[in-house]
Amino acid sequence: MRRLRFLVAAILIGVAPILSLAVEPDEILDDPVLEARAREISAQVRCVVCQNESIDTSNAGIARDLRILIRERLVAGDTDQEIFDFLVARYGDFVLLKPPFKPETWALWFAPFVIAAAGAAGIFVLVRRVNRRAAAGPGQLSEEELAQIEKIIQNEKAEADS
Amino acid sequence: MKRFLLFLPLVVALGIGAFALWGLWADRNPKEVPSALISKPAPEFDLPPIPGVDVPGLKRADLTAGGPPVLVNVFASWCVPCKAEHAVLSRLVKEKGVVLYGINYKNKAEDARNWLADLGNPYSRIGFDLSGRVAIEWGLTGVPETFIVRGDGTVVYRYVGPIVGADAQKKVMSALREAGWKEAGK
Amino acid sequence: MIPEIGHLALALALGVALVQSTIPMIGASRGNLTWMQLGTTTALVQFVLVLIAFAALMWAFVVSDFTVLNVVANSHSLKPMIFKIAGTWGSHEGSLLLWVLILTIFGGGVALFGANIPDALRARTLSVQGWISVGFLSFMLFTSNPFTRVPNPPLDGNDMNPLLQDIGIALHPPFLYLGYVGFSIVFSFAVAALIEGRIDAAWARWVRPWTLAAWTLLTAGIVLGSWWAYYELGWGGWWFWDPVENVSFMPWLVGTALLHSAIVVEKRDAFKSWTILLAILTFSLSLLGTFVVRSGVLTSVHAFATDPARGFYILLLLVIAVGGSLALFAWRAPAMEGGGLYRPVSRETGLLINNLLLTTAAATVLFGTLYPLVLEALTREKISVGPPYYNASFVPVMLPMVILAGIGPFLSWKRADLGGIADRLKWAAVVALGVGIVTWYVTTNGPILAALALLTATFLLISSVQEWAWRIKLGQVPLSEAMRRARNLPRAHYGMTLAHAGLGVLIFGFVGSTAWKSEVTTFAEAGTRVEIAGFDLTFRGAEDVKGPNYIATRGILEVEKDGKSITTLYPERRNYTIAGSSTTESSIYSTPAGDLYTSIREPADENIRDKWTLRVVYEPLVGLIWLGSALLMLGGLLSLSDRRLRVGAPARKKRRTAMAPTPAE
Structure with missing residues (x-):
């Protein structure tokens, strides 16, 4: 048990998330429609280093990277589903706050x-x-x-x- | 039927209790995210070396060249637990002959250079991932994190957090052996 | 010395609880009055002892006694006094002590105010309450002693998590626990009734005020937590469907169902075993909440000191309390089927459907909360169940319930006239439909759920007012007669009307602040202007301010509307140096139409200097959430003050004999 706690503490030292506002001005897209889609998507993606938050509200570094990545892919013309698939391929179903419909x-x-x-x-x-x-x-x-x-x-x- | 219905709440409650017990008992970290890469080929990537560090960069082709399984360790100089892990990794390389590759995550080149100069460099290849994008390809959830990749480029194991302490080392070493690694001289 | 007194008082309380949990119970089965009355004495003594322990711990916090481990870990000499006091329940050990204190408050309350309850029922109820006390007092003494000393006291403490150094969150646990733990007494009443093998209308009357009190306090606790999240976490959210929130919400849902079904037991002598089951489940879910929050089996955004070892102990308590009471239920429930007959269209059926929807909603939340754990246990696969799941599953269950809350009060007992009600409510339905369609039309591409929710809320609001007008025959009889009727309408009835209307108001707040929120995020430096929802904001720069245990950067934002200056907002970014973390203190300008919500923090990109990330959010109608919640609580309080709940014992004694045990079918 103690080991477990040490591990958790250690990981938290690596990336310490503090809840607060998250989306930064330099991330926001010029196109309001794409930006709205980006927000919609990121609200449904779980931050992988946080306790239980979407990347839309997390200040963790990886959450920010993912937000930027999602926006880049949206600009490149990806559909919402393609973006979710991209994330699931790397992080598994865990990243989806809306669990997929499967057996x-x-x-x-x-x-x-x-x-x-x-x-x-x-x-x-x-x-x-x-x-x-x-x-x-x-x-x-x-x-x-x-x-x-x-x-x-x-x-x-x-x-x-x- | 009615008797059964009256027992239903008890059965449901005991079921929940059993799962709760499992949740406490099982050797699990509730916060750990399972890797989606296990048993899958390593992701496509090509990272340059850290400027001013005398080891080559890291790309996918380096992991598919055949040969013994390797450790791919994600580290950064700003990560405190990485320092403790560094000593363990160095020993594995020196004493057991493990092949160790690194991915330097979101680190200023200068900081990474100084860190390696201070502590020594056990890595035979280091990819310089300043933007952190390649780490996302690997499904990174925190630093440090270590992957075991077989000679054919298949990711077979991931360890989250620093490989410090006998228990962690045992886990990683047995996973390494399972992947087909043999200690030099045996 | 004082901490030792506290520790001793706790140990004594455990001894007293052991007596309370056995002697009165035995007395009740043997008909020994002296033994039964021991329950009253022990409940009061136990309350006093735990109060002494609680006061001792609070004293240690107030004087910053850093020889006590708990104070070292959760306080600091520079912390403002109010948060030193709140620090008493800011840790696992301290909050557990508060938990037990509230448990004994309710036990003591029944001992003090329960003179009209038959001796045997009261003795058994207090004994069951004593069992819970034994469980939690021993848990505290053996695993989580709040009075542990430090061998080498440090000069100062480690301070408390700064996010928690706030008045909203300081008051949140006491209210939440008053609600959570308040349901313990209802649980005890239910178990006592099962042991006695008898439940009647009188039982429902005795239990009703306690249920109402616990429900009202739980509502207050949840709302305080929500309100805190709204202004403290920095982005204007008030509910995240996080496991820790869910486990406080489930007892509320089932408790609401209980509140309604108990009425049927009281008035119609039906739904008896179901009501008992709800009473057991409400407190069981409270216990489950305690387990989830403190064991760490589920990950939550609300950081708690979790410890699997303590989790085992709580789980053990849970299995004994919940498993034991449900087994007792399965065994004894067949003996308590009620008699009241009713037709398919009647208030009874309406309340059955209400109960079905509320418990389905609670079960949905339970499923969503525990499913990741279950799936991980079975397949080792990890999934996440977040807000999108609940929006898709919980909300559709609640919408028909809102409609039903509008229709239900019109239904008469036993047999209702659906045609007449439809006739009365047709205009409410038409207006509601109109609101729904207009909403949907105006917000093209807007969420359909928002339009539907507003439709139901409008219907509920209109029909609640209509129901009141109908009861007092407004417009049908002379105004003076209607006013007389209005005065004579029982307070419990007003309580219901207010609470139902409050739900309607709440929904308007929910929809407004989620569906029509607008937001501007920008890098701000002196002179930056932001325009949002008709407001013009000018950032006048940031200044450094120094608090007692933090240093802060305070942004100055001038707010104008139509060229006229309205107010100046001061969002802060605080750095708590001792605790080593930062908090965002939002600054809010509230209007009836919506809140202007501002917060600042340093940019994530370290290369951007001398600028601040400024976030301005306009949350339409968000104030209605707090107003609606206030109406819910007011409704609870009003019902609680109904004199029928307080009338003297004789009337009830008579009724009890009249309603004596119904023969089983």
Whole structure:
């Protein structure tokens, strides 16, 4: 563990990132459309020497190099995808803040939908069951349940009037 | 079904706990970025020598010439841990006969020259990467960083941080042997 | 001497917590009243002891006692007094002590104000709270003692991370923990109910004020952290979807769901086991947050002193607390199914969908946060999950929830009239649609999500006001009658209206400051002019200023609008010499329409001298984020002050018998 910390400290000495504004005036492109694309792309590229930041907000040297590199390639006519591919070839999928859609990340991308769908199905089943019991009418309710409903109604009335 | 659903939160929580345990247990550095170059050919590059330093520059062709695997070490005079690593690398070259190439990262020529003059120069080739562009080709994440490249130009291993301490040296040496390197005289 | 008193108090507190965690619990199962009441005494004694320990540590910081390791590592004699005090919780050990202090505050609170809670439930609740105390007190005493002395005291300390020497971030942890840890008492109530095997409307009433208090404080904590990031980090961002932020956000989401589902338990005697589960999950996620922040298993931009060895201990606590309570849940939950019946179109169903969306949102954040770890464990492959993922997954889940928040309050319990509601809300829908379309049209090429978000927010705002007008029958009855009704509307209802409206306001702030931000970055020297969003700024050069423990360069920026001078801004670049790092202090001119945000730093290119990198950002509507958050908190406070939550015990005792255990199905 200690060794690990030493290593981390050592690397941090090599390049010490401090959060602050990042894009420098001398990096900005004259063409506002290309510049906007550059910003858009760099916001989606993770800085490889920082803790967890995009290169757009990082002051690390390599982040700046990558920002300049991206702009050079944009000027040379690269598409956004070509630039992402270029970066992935050198740094792996790790640099993409938006994880690529591939078998390993299917679970990640489908999770929200699967959870929502499962929950919706659960609610559907529950509501239908409760609805059946409600539709069956008060005759199906036990004395206790009736008393309880009565109590609740009274409580609500009391509250509404208070 | 209902029983199962009631147990679901527990199962999920224990699953998360297992992964958390792995995260603590595994010998991993959460901050380390895996190299995308492993088992791939070394990138295309051609770097001049450091002006005023008496070793040739470094280019891709130097790594594909065949022969034993080599160490490619990225260093800079402004990098404090590099100094500690320098002694280890020098010893590897002198005592074990390892072939060591260097990439001098974002360094003023004068600073690099003085640094090498002070500490000695174990590198048989040094590429002068003032802009840091070639380092990006290598997927550099910090200085120092060391790659092992086989004679056919395939990158087989990368070590992040200074190769200091017995553990780090053992790792690098065993990776070097695995790449087909044999100690001189054996 | 004083640090030793603190240490002793902590050790004693552990002893008291051990008693608290066992005796009342046994008393409750045996029906021994004396044993049960021991819970109240021990909870209060424990609170006093931890308070003494906390005061002792604070004292060491205030007088700069550099014989204490923690003070050496996190303070300096020149540091301003307020940050010396804040230094108490600025380190791992100190913040853990704050954590435990808050744990005992809530335990003590229930002991003090819980006279109307049945003895057995209170005893069990305090015992469970005692278990948590035992876990964290022992963790602190065995691995993270804040009172460790230094054998050879240095003359001065190492100072605190300068980014943290700021009032926003100094107050952030106390509020965040009050929220985070405040949910512990709700957790304890839930576990106690599971042990008791009984949950009823009265239970929900006792738990509600604590949930509300914790939720309001957590909201405050998150907002303070966001606000700090906004003005301190130098580029006007306020949320980064960083793991450390996410782990504070998940308890908030699930806590919000809990707040809503508990209402159903209270009013309709339904959703019981689900509410218990939410109570357990909220605090479990808080614990997960503590683990993630302190163990270092995930990388975060917010630097923390992390240590895997401590991570093991917290993980152990987590497994016991979370695993134990969830196992108990799986075992006992079948015994607590509720009775309340309702139709598919009803407030109950509306709140079910609300809960579904909130928990799905929380699960999405959890998935995104932990997925890199899971994938690395399974395949050794590393990926990053950043803001683009959350924008694509979290936001779409939240948009329907915002719409639902507008419709929900109109729904009546048991059976609602959807046609009537649609009729009432048609104009709100039309206006919202109009706002959405206009937004989308005006900002061509603009993000479609921005237009959609504004659409939902507009709908929520209008329908919230409409709902209030409908409740008081504004326009249907004479004005005086409407006013009487407005006065009689319970405060909790106003709380809901305010909080819902606050959410709508927040969204306007989110969208304005992300989608329509404009920005100028330039090298500035004396005389440099910048034009942005109708403002003319002139850089008048930079001057050196000296602070107590830093030296700074301060830029002078004159701001004009339409030729008239408005204000002068002074962004600073500070260099903390002792801590050895620099911070950017932005300077902001706030208007209702937006913030003019300025900051300076030295150029990255060392060859550029005598110039400054000046960044001017115009953030439209960003003030609405803070306003909306304030409304959320105000809504929480207003609900908390509702007298129905405070009314005397007799009424409730009666109700309790009336609502006695519902037979299982």
